[in-house]
Amino acid sequence: MLKRCEAERGKEKLGLEVSPREGDYLESLEGIIFAVKGNIHPPTHVIAYPKYIPNGERKGYKKLSSLTDSISFLRGKFPEYLRFDPIFNDTLAEVPKTRIKRLYSPQKFLQLLLTKNNLNSVEKDSIDFAKLICESASIPLSSLGISGSVMVGLHKEDSDIDLIVYGVEECKVVYNALKKLSNEGLITPYREDQLKKLYMSRVKDTPLPFERFVKIESRKLLQGFFNQREYFIRFVKNIWEEDEKYGKKYYKYVGQIELEADVVDDSEAIFTPAKYKLGNVLVVNGTFKNSDMIREVVSFRGRFCEQAKRFERVYIKGKLEKVLSVEGEYFRVIIGGKGDLFYPKD
Known part of the structure; x- marks a missing residue:
């Protein structure tokens, strides 16, 4: 309960003028926590898929691990959040801005953790990794954010690190820094035995043979291990860097x-x-x-x-x-x- 209270401080109220982006989370009036997808959204809605639903399991929430599960949940419980989008010409999970109670910002949450005493192990590893990346890439911490379960206070002791890097140029220099950190052994790619858990979480939606999955995933830099903890990094353009606007x-x-x-x-x-x-x-x-x-x-x-x-x-x-x-x-x-x-x- 304490971690959820701390996470409350990382929330901000959402008005119609705010533009949520990839990596943000939002909470609906029903208490459903959605993960925002992409930077391009309708004026009155946010494209987002349910990630955590209230049910009394994980600190009062259950995690939906696949897109299939997220869509099935909405179809069965909240079909009003499945909306035909006239621009994308498809039925998407879209939350009306009038139904959003809170927005979780990875950038603001990272800054919040910098002021916090007595970080738990997930928070500490997340901050340490962010600082290491920024030092290696020579960019400010304000270019990064911390997302995922820790941002919404629903993490466990073995939860992974979810980092966001914002800005085209910042992402490019961070990617080069990750190559250097990998060569120095400060981050490590997945081994075959470590990929089994990741494979099981993805095969429901993406049915690749395990051998091919291992070959692809083991060469990626945006995921792996830091300080023996899994990490995932997303590179996200700033809103003003997008060459596309909704309806264009x-x-x-x-x-x-x-x-x-x-x-x-x-x-x-x-x-x-x-x-x-x-x-x-x-x-x-x-x-x-x-x-x-x-x-x-x-x-x-x-x-x-x-x-x-x-x-x-x-x-x-x-x-x-x-x-x-x-x-x-x-x-x-x-x-x-x-x-x-x-x-x-x-």
């Missing part, structure tokens, strides 16, 4: 598709949302004929960051969308739904 583009569902392609640009693979520019696209399952019009694959889920590298040939299974704007039109593949796949071919 319109998305139209075309159908499910499977394809192979070359990754020709992975410069935004480290961000959430992650984007990969594609070339030499070959449709392997589907009736879509204009394969040269498929320009990118996009995911709003952090698990697909660092998923493939430039020049790699990849397999993609996901949702094909037509993107329309005043500049013209093209097609993209969205991955992140149940059964979607994206991996380098052997």
